[in-house]
Amino acid sequence: MVPASVERVHTTDLLVRRDDHRRCEVRESEFAPLREGQARFRVDRFALTSNNVTYALLGDVMGYWGFYPAEDGWGQVPAWGFAEVIESATGAVAVGDRFYGYWPMSSHAILEPVAHGGPVVDDAEHRRALPAMYNNYLPASAPDAHTEELQSLIRPLFASAWLIDDFLAAQGFRDAATVLITSASSKTAAATAWCLARRAERPALVGLTSAANTEFVAGLAGYDRAVAYSDIASADLAGPVMLIDIAGSADIRRAVHERFGDGLSWTLGVGGTHMSEISGLAAPQEGGGESEIFFAPTYLEQRTAEIGSRELPEMISGAESEYLEGVARTWPITRASEPDAVRAAWIDQVDGKRDPAGGTILSLVRS
């Protein structure tokens, strides 16, 4: 039976034009009634980083618009954060249960949760073909709101960083003497450098970044050096080098290829923060060795099968806790909850105007 009483009757959504991500609107709609098997969640907070812009950018190609479908031409960008059950028509979750997971940029979301021994899985028909990692919701255990904010910012990116480190180390870095990481100021890159730097035997770690972010990157734990994109041509680095490409810029890849030629042994395409130059994700190699794309959900499935569905999350969350307490705990957090401020934060993120130091936490819940 579907309970009748809920704390409010409107959902507030940030909708983004799928063909022009700077065009966005905050809209209100009445709560849709729950069907049997569904539950309504209040999305208390979610993190905003370039990762979310990449979801929009690759929305059609990789299916990211499919998680929370919107009307024609519009999309709901998924985001990582925390939400609480406020209405339930399923035995899988009860009112008051709290979960970390993949939500729409909205005040509320409806899922079709099925219990999965601790975590729940959204079993809605339209999500079944999408990567499993995005459909899992973990019971929330953060002791306070600030820790939830930091976990929202770190968790998805740190897990990817841990997996990239694991992937590289398992192959002995293919004998690279130097690992170059583009968009070194990004959270994914910084966490990757931090994971790599903990290894006793490892290549030199060099962060490539915008001139404005060079000082910031040089100060991050993990990198041995920071080099501005504009200085790649004259960078004096030991080879062979490998490239972890988080910028996804064809221009930056070209500069690296021109500088290192056959000394570039391996390129791992990871991200696309430089969205105007996104073609870099599929940039052809001009000299240099092998190139492949790293997709964390796929490698996660492989490592889960090899290490175990209990053991692997424990390994990642142990390292994540160290990173949270040792690195992220002091990050300045920018918060926004007014619709205009949420819209402005999204547009700034699309434009690459957010400060890489610290993080942005949004909410569309109206008190």
Ligand SMILES: NC(=O)c1ccc[n+]([C@@H]2O[C@H](COP(=O)([O-])OP(=O)(O)OC[C@H]3O[C@@H](n4cnc5c(N)ncnc54)[C@H](OP(=O)(O)O)[C@@H]3O)[C@@H](O)[C@H]2O)c1
């Ligand atoms: N393949 C995977 O499985 C996987 C997993 C996790 C993340 N990722 C990807 O990794 C990337 C990084 O995500 P994140 O959330 O960690 O990023 P983030 O922390 O928000 O990164 C911010 C940095 O990205 C660069 N940047 C952002 N917007 C820009 C713009 N419009 N123009 C130029 N530079 C811009 C700048 O770095 P610089 O000045 O240093 O260039 C900026 O400091 C995303 O594309 C994400 O989707 C991929």
